[in-house]
Amino acid sequence: MKKEKPILFTGIRPTGEVHIANLLAAIYPAVKAQDDYEEYLCIVDLHAITTPYNPEDMSQAIKEVAVDYLAAGINPDKVVLFVQSHIPYHTELMWLLNTITSVGELQRMTQYKEFKSRYKDAKAGILNYPVLMAADILLYKAKYVPVGEDQMQHLELARDIAKRFNQTFKKEVFPIPELAKLTEKPLRIKALNNPKNKMSKSLGPKSYIAIADDPDTIRRKISSAVTDTGPSQDTEKMSAGVANLFLLLRLTADEKTYNHMEEHYKNKTLKYVELKAVLAESIIDFLKPIQEKREELLDNIDYVAKVLSEGREKAYHKAGQVIKEVKEVMGLL
Numbered sequence: 396m397k398k399e400k401p402i403l404f405t406g407i408r409p410t411g412e413v414h415i416a417n418l419l420a421a422i423y424p425a426v427k428a429q430d431d432y433e434e435y436l437c438i439v440d441l442h443a444i445t446t447p448y449n450p451e452d453m454s455q456a457i458k459e460v461a462v463d464y465l466a467a468g469i470n471p472d473k474v475v476l477f478v479q480s481h482i483p484y485h486t487e488l489m490w491l492l493n494t495i496t497s498v499g500e501l502q503r504m505t506q507y508k509e510f511k512s513r514y515k516d517a518k519a520g521i522l523n524y525p526v527l528m529a530a531d532i533l534l535y536k537a538k539y540v541p542v543g544e545d546q547m548q549h550l551e552l553a554r555d556i557a558k559r560f561n562q563t564f565k566k567e568v569f570p571i572p573e574l575a576k577l578t579e580k581p582l583r584i585k586a587l588n589n590p591k592n593k594m595s596k597s598l599g600p601k602s603y604i605a606i607a608d609d610p611d612t613i614r615r616k617i618s619s620a621v622t623d624t625g626p627s628q629d630t631e632k633m634s635a636g637v638a639n640l641f642l643l644l645r646l647t648a649d650e651k652t653y654n655h656m657e658e659h660y661k662n663k664t665l666k667y668v669e670l671k672a673v674l675a676e677s678i679i680d681f682l683k684p685i686q687e688k689r690e691e692l693l694d695n696i697d698y699v700a701k702v703l704s705e706g707r708e709k710a711y712h713k714a715g716q717v718i719k720e721v722k723e724v725m726g727l728l
């Protein structure tokens with residue numbers, strides 16, 4: 396008998412350029428796992444519209460996220476790659492889960508509080524954002540979810556909702572989702588220009604390296620990254636900015652290069668210009684094959700549209716089965 400593969404789900408919002416933190420925290424683990432997992436990779440456009448956006452740019456942004464998944468090495472023959480709004484069951488399940496989620500727990504979410512202070516007149520979509528995220532994951536009965544550290548609180552809530560649903564309706568409908576084990580701990584990559592905060596599109600292009608950045612842009616952004624006055628302290632006291640550069644080096648360079656730089660740092664002989672130069676070249680090399688594939692795919696956007704339409708069929712089928720089971724258990728059929 397064919398052994399069933401564990402199910403993995405992740406999502407990326409089409410809100411502009413995909414950056415290296417999105418790639419390393421969410422896309423890469425999915426690429427690495429695609430032979431061994433049944434994967435649902437989603438472009439979460441319904442989440443993207445909870446913050447101000449331009450409708451004219453949205454369809455291009457959606458396609459570009461699909462391009463980035465594929466360019467990073469996702470094989471559409473192995474993986475279901477699709478757009479959230481193409482499957483109406485996401486919002487249907489969200490409504491059903493809303494009935495077992497308390498307003499208080501949603502108001503406690505850090506991202507909700509941040510968005511609420513950033514966008515004065517916060518809409519209900521922002522408050523309900525994590526319920527939609529829980530619905531995304533549970534609609535495919537996913538067990539493994541690769542995300543960055545910033546999404547851990549939402550994943551925790553999805554776990555609570557899954558447990559509560561199973562208890563309330565006295566049936567183990569949902570597996571309890573967890574962080575995909577492929578990342579040994581949740582990744583938090585900091586903003587290059589402001590290492591107290593996470594790397595994020597909302598802090599402007601100087602904070603992040605986009606997957607599409609050309610070599611000179613990468614060199615410029617890394618060379619102006621915030622560090623400190625020099626490696627005078629011991630390694631434990633590495634400043635946030637320098638630790639962030641080392642983290643990026645560990646994720647993009649070979650072990651030898653990383654060890655060499657670390658050794659230098661420990662010996663207090665490392666100049667940050669040198670670290671930055673090595674890191675910039677390492678990121679450039681790391682992104683080069685992805686960028687080449689990206690250009691090919693952008694020239695062949697009909698193929699990308701076909702992948703998304705095939706993904707829609709497969710996702711629709713799976714989600715349809717799960718929503719039927721959920722409604723039955725809730726007494727709705």
Ligand code: TYM
Binds near residue numbers: 528
């Ligand atoms: P989004 O689009 O903001 O980010 C996509 C992924 O990138 C991760 N990420 C980071 N990881 C480490 N360091 C950073 N600085 C950093 N910035 C972003 C995010 O953690 C995420 O994994 N709500 C989600 C999208 C979503 C989702 C889901 C994810 C919707 N439904 C279901 C998983 C499962 C979000 O806003 O991601």
